[in-house]
Amino acid sequence: MTTITAPTDKSRVSSGVSGLDAITLGGWPVHHLYLIEGDPGTGKTTLALQFLLEGAQRGERVLYVTLSESKQELEGVAASHKWPLDNVEIFEFLPNEDSLNPENEYSALHPRRSNSRTRCRASCKKLRMPSLLGSS
Numbered sequence: 001m002t003t004i005t006a007p008t009d010k011s012r013v014s015s016g017v018s019g020l021d022a023i024t025l026g027g028w029p030v031h032h033l034y035l036i037e038g039d040p041g042t043g044k045t046t047l048a049l050q051f052l053l054e055g056a057q058r059g060e061r062v063l064y065v066t067l068s069e070s071k072q073e074l075e076g077v078a079a080s081h082k083w084p085l086d087n088v089e090i091f092e093f094l095p096n097e098d099s100l101n102p103e104n105e106y107s108a109l110h111p112r113r114s115n116s117r118t119r120c121r122a123s124c125k126k127l128r129m130p131s132l133l134g135s136s
Contacts, residue, residue: 016050045069045077049088056087063089070094 012027021027028034036044052062066074071090078085 014051014054015047016052016054017047020047045074046081049074049078049081049083049085052088053083061089062087063091065091065093067093 011030012025013030014021014027015024036047038044048064052064055062064074069077071092074090075085
């Protein structure tokens with residue numbers, strides 16, 4: 001039987017979930033983008049918060065960009081797990097009513113929305129951004 005061992009260098013980043021890290025041999029490879037997909041209530045937000053909280057615990061700057069949940073709703077999810085969000089920066093990027101009209105184009109990178117505050121926050125090491133396809 002062949003034994004597979006996890007890399008011991010900094011090539012992986014913890015998911016924040018020890019069981020998932022064991023399955024992925026130490027976490028996710030760094031410098032990649034991962035899409036977590038699933039129906040409502042399957043734990044996407046919970047997984048994302050665990051990932052960000054792990055980074056925050058290590059002293060990394062982390063950012064949660066929410067496209068569908070309000071900051072208050074996100075804080076409610078965290079509170080249900082007794083997780084403090086003190087070191088997680090939350091950016092609400094909620095579309096207005098006009099942008100939900102199919103006739104209007106909605107772009108997450110539209111220049112009107114890209115202010116210096118947003119660009120500054122992009123220096124975070126970890127980022128959680130829900131699906132751009134409509135299900136969060």
